[in-house]
Amino acid sequence: MKNPLLQFTDKGIYCSVAKVYLDPWKPVDKAIITHGHADHSRYGHKSYITHHRNVPIIRHRLGEINVSGVAWGQTFTINNVKFSLHPAGHIIGSSQIRVEHKGEVWVFTGDYKTENDGISTPYEVVKCDSFITECTFGLPAFKWTPQEEVMDSINNWWLENQAEGKTSILFGYSLGKAQRLLKYLNPDIGKIYTHGAIENMTEVLRPLVDFPATTLITKETKKQDLLGNMVLAPPSAHGSTWIKKMVPYVTGSASGWMTFRGARRRRAIDKGFVLSDHCDWTGLLESIKATGAEKVICTHGYSDIFSRYLREQGYDARTEETQYGEEETTEIEEKIIA
Amino acid sequence: MKNFASLIKTLDSTTKTNTKVTALAEYFAKASDTDKVWTIAILSHRRPPRPVNTTLLRQWASELSNIPSWLFEESYHIVGDLAETIALVIPSNPLQTDKSLTEFLEEMIHLKKKPEEEKKEYLYNNWKALDYYERFVFTKLITGGFRIGVSQKLMTKALSKATEINEDILAYKLMGNWDPKTITFQELILEENENDYLSKPYPFYLAYAIENEVHDLGDVQEWSAEHKWDGIRSQTIFRNDELFVWSRGEELVTDKYPELEKLVGIIPNGTVIDAEILPYANNIIGTFNDLQTRIGRKTVSKALLKKTPVILKAYDILEWEGNDIRHLPFIERRELLEKLFQTISVIENLPFQISETIHFNSWEEVAKERERAREMHSEGLMLKRKDSHYLVGRKKGDWWKWKVDPLTIDAVLTYAMRGHGRRSNLFTDYTFALWTTNEEGQKELVTFAKAYSGLTDAEFRKVDAWIKKNTLERFGPVRSVTPHHVFEIAFEGIALSKRHKSGIATRFPRIIRWRHDKKIEDANTIEDLKSLISSTSITTTE
Incomplete structure (x- = not known):
């Protein structure tokens, strides 16, 4: 054969x-x-x-x-x-x-x-x-909801957190999900900060796609600068000291796994968005x-x-x-x- | 329903107590009175009886979502929650509904008696018309059990915030036997009604495990100690020539312990006793295992009454001559209790004893008494400050439990099952085995206990990932895995058992630590486990 x-x-x-x-x-x-x-x-x-x-x-x-x-x-x-x-x-x-x-x-x-x-x-x-x-x-x-609806709820979530004077931290894989989120975050709401892994990858992709501006978080970045703004971070950053310094903040994650109520709670994430x-x-x-x-x-x-x-x-x-x-x-x- | 569903969604999507209390208080402030009563009922596990059994729910959900039933079952195993699975697989076409929570619940109550076809139609229509989260909540109401991290205490706190009624008073009002179908919010919460209080227990005062060295509690003279008996913590109420027995889970269990009726007329009306229900065959305190034969039964046969009779081992007295005396110092309450015991102890064979306080002059003496716990069939000691009031709920400071150190053994992980709720989709429920020598003289592993707590979330994820890669066989939700990992398992009690494959039953087994340092050959044997029995005392259960 x-x-x-x-x-x-x-x-x-x-x-x-x-x-x-x-x-x-x-x-x-x-x-x-x-x-x-x-x-x-x-x-x-x-x-x-x-x-x-x-x-x-x-x-x-x-x-x-x-x-x-x-x-x-x-x-x-x-x-x-x-x-x-x-x-x-x-x-x-x-x-x-x-x-x-x-x-x-x-x-x-x-x-x-x-x-x-x-x-x-x-x-x-x-x-x-x-x-x-x-x-x-x-x-x-x-079963996925259309991207437009999910992104609307993400931007609304950002607005709500901003109204409460908190930083929004959104987790997404540094290649793919992070850029997809970035593309549709509404820069009129506030500034979009990034973790190094995401910033570097996005830099590589900027010649291919038009993305909103991002600011890399460095040692010099002050906590007060972040308040009300958005931070895009890879999932690995969750629970790290890098994140803990950003208090007060609210965390969100965008993933297909967020379909399950248990998945979000298990990861101790405040808000789950089903986006895959x-x-x-x-x-x-x-x-x-x-x-x-x-x-x-x-x-x-x-x-x-x-x-x-x-x-x-x-x-x-x-x-x-x-x-x-x-x-x-x-x-x-x-x-x-x- | 919209408001209720959105409340549940908020409660479900936060881990922060304050956010939960605020959300509940806001809900209570604007919900209708009947919706409030139902919400309180649901969150305190007083839901109406299940109108449709889960077999039919599963069957109809897979029909409506047009998937084979095996696929529905597989999805259920992975999602880990029936209502959530149903909400996810059913194709949605939401319509607006203005029906209130009360209306939905009334419909569900009537549904119970309806023919199957009508039930099916009712479910189909609602499943299709509700949006995802409403569908989840609706199905949850049918299957029951909202485990969303809202304790009764938390709910009471929110209710207190919304009504400005003292939290302890509310806790008292919410206890006992009330029916959300008939009671109004006015009657349940707002009104004072003497008659309703006939069967009402007081909220239990619960203790935390001692955190530091017992010496840190200070002057030994300020403390009283007694054994922490291993039965069912209960509150027994004598009022108006009637007896009411409440378990700590706030369940009225009077009918399960008919032998306690004997005490009516002997213990005066207007008395409430905090006691442990203990098995007491042949005038010996039995183990929790013995008591287990009584717990599950709705009707108690004469044979069982004879085989496993129970007694009350009294700790405390909360009401005397019709007065709430919880504010009196513990030793004064104990004096009343002891006096009561003395007067009635002239009558023979009463199912009533007092939990003796231990005399001691130093913490070392108390520690010595604690060492005797296993032979006494107690879980350890209770330390109570002599001047302590009887408080509401779990409080630190005046009462501490000082349990004996658990028994431990090293066992091999052999089977795993997905957890539920927060842990669905993760393999967190494990079965453990010990070595034995079979008839051919070969060593083999025999399962002896299941445990699903004791590891950190990070450890669970590691074990989970390992299980997924080392599965030998799948049996529905259960997987057998390559014997490889050794865990130290702790448990409170141990008894010979004919029901268990290993011949041994352990009480409250849980994982203490993951023994990375041990190979499976280093795990203990069934014989090691059995030798722990002789170090305690032998009891047999069936």
């Missing part, structure tokens, strides 16, 4: 014909990378191929690497296998990877969302035979249907449950273990409280 076009190995998703890995989690010679989050773009590969917009991001994060950028839809052929990148809508520069060989088409989503967030190039349906999908939020309990860079239940089901794929492989998330449901819906669906999802489980589950 011949090997499938894409295989799940201990190093990552592997195309044996082209000898290329997709988002490998161990060092390899040639890697095609969907996006800049740490669980998808790791250190140590000899060469990286990714979208142009992701090049400055992974350069910033991984330093001097051998990387070449390609455009959306641009086909590049390796050993007769045709590869192309298509927008995934997850964060700036995030792609799905389309792989075609002898008429057979596979798509690997990396992470994706169907809602257009206005800063990441919107998700594009790519027709395929086999679809490798994430399912971080693959449960019917997850992943698909919700309906988003996953609709995009799978739109690809026309018969085979679906579910990777990180509630994959067992989700693939069982897909099988009942008539798909040839299964689960594969990967080492993705760390960005959600590690960054958010761990660092928010750390």
Whole structure:
């Protein structure tokens, strides 16, 4: 029996014909990378191929690497296998990877969302035979409200805190969520301060997207300057002495996990906003249907449950273990409280 | 309903007591009288009986959200709260509703007797028409149990703020048996009504565990000590030739202890006794395990009465000759109690004893008595300042509990389950095992206790992450994990038990610390656990 076009190995998703890995989690010679989050773009590969917009991001994060950028839809052929990148809508520069060989088409989503967030190039349906999908939020309990409504409630929350003379601290992952929040925070309300990790990443992305002005918090920043203003911080800053110096403040977190009442309380966060860079239940089901794929492989998330449901819906669906999802489980589950 | 839902949302989204009190007080200031009564009832666990059982709720919720029931169940395991799961999975199409909390609750009360089809229609209509949070609150009202970090004390404080009635008086008014369906806010809160007070207990005075060295309490002569008995703390009321027995959970449990009826007519009317209900078969104080056979039963059989009779072990007297005497110094109350005991102790076989105070001249002597707690079947000692009043609720200063150090053992984590509420989606409920040697002479792990408290949030998250990566098998919400981690487990009591696989029942097991320094081979054995029994005293339960 011949090997499938894409295989799940201990190093990552592997195309044996082209000898290329997709988002490998161990060092390899040639890697095609969907996006800049740490669980998808790791250190140590000899060469990286990714979208142009992701090049400055992974350069910033991984330093001097051998990387070449390609455009959306641009086909590049390796050993007769045709590869192309298509927008995934997850964060700036995030792609799905389309792989075609002898008429057979596979798509690997990396992470994706169907809602257009206005800063990441919107998700594009790519027709395929086999679809490798994430399912971080693959449960019917997850349903997102439109971004505009969520951002309105975030700005209102900021106004309320300001009226009480408090600093608003909003937690979001330093790549992706922070910029999405920044883009739609209303700078007329007050100044937007940033944690170093967010400031640096935003600086890298400013040539690509027009963002409101930010001010980096330094040792010289006075507590009184912050009062009534907004602080964007990575989840890892929660509970740190860096934050404690900002009293009086109110904390908020924007994440899909905020769907659960327990999640917010467990993290001792005052206010939770349900805002995710992943698909919700309906988003996953609709995009799978739109690809026309018969085979679906579910990777990180509630994959067992989700693939069982897909099988009942008539798909040839299964689960594969990967080492993705760390960005959600590690960054958010761990660092928010750390 | 809108106001109530928004109140619950506010209460649920803050950890700050002050914010909660303010939100509640504001709500009480503007809500209608009937809504206020219902809110008080709900927050003090007096909700109406469940109109629809949870099996049907789950079935209908999965039908309405068009997902298979297994998927609903999986979601429920992950979300950790039924009402929240239902609120999340049901597709929403909110309409405005002006129905009040009272109207909703009255509908739910009537719903109980309605045919199933009508119940289903009622739920469908409301689930669809309410917005997410209202749907959550509505379903919570049906499933019951609002655990949102609002204690009765906190609610009373807010009510006091809104009505300007003294908090202790309110606490007293809110106790006992009142029915939110019939009582008005006027009657419950505002009015003084003698008759209502017939069954009313006084709020319990509760003690904190001693924080520092016992010597720091000062002059030993100012203190009184007695054993802290391991039964059910209760308040027994003798008024108007009637008996009312209240448990500390403010539950009227008179019917569960019919042997106490004997005391009516012997203990005079107008008397309220603070006492421990203790198992007392063959004139020996039993263990809490023995008492457990009595707690769950609604009707008590003659056989059980004979097998596990109970007595009152009296600590204190709160009302005498119809007067509230909680303001008298503790020793004066004790004198009254002892006098009462002397007069009635001439009658044989009364289910009434006094909790003896311990004579001592130094803290060392008290400490020595504490060492005897296990053999006495007590939990340790209670230290009470001789001039202390009987206060309301948990207060520091005059009363302290000084429990015996718990028994501890090192055990291996073998199963894990997701927690509830705040801990849903995290594996925080653990099962622990000890070593034993099976018939073939091989060592194997046998589960002996479950525990879900004692680790910090950060530790729970670490264990949770580890469990997710080291799951062997899944059984619904439960996962078996690779035996790898050793935890030190503490517990208060221990008894042989035929119901437990290990043959041993432990009382109030909890995690003391994560023993990173120990390998599973270093964990204790069932035999080690059993040897702890002989160091206490052997009792058998079934």
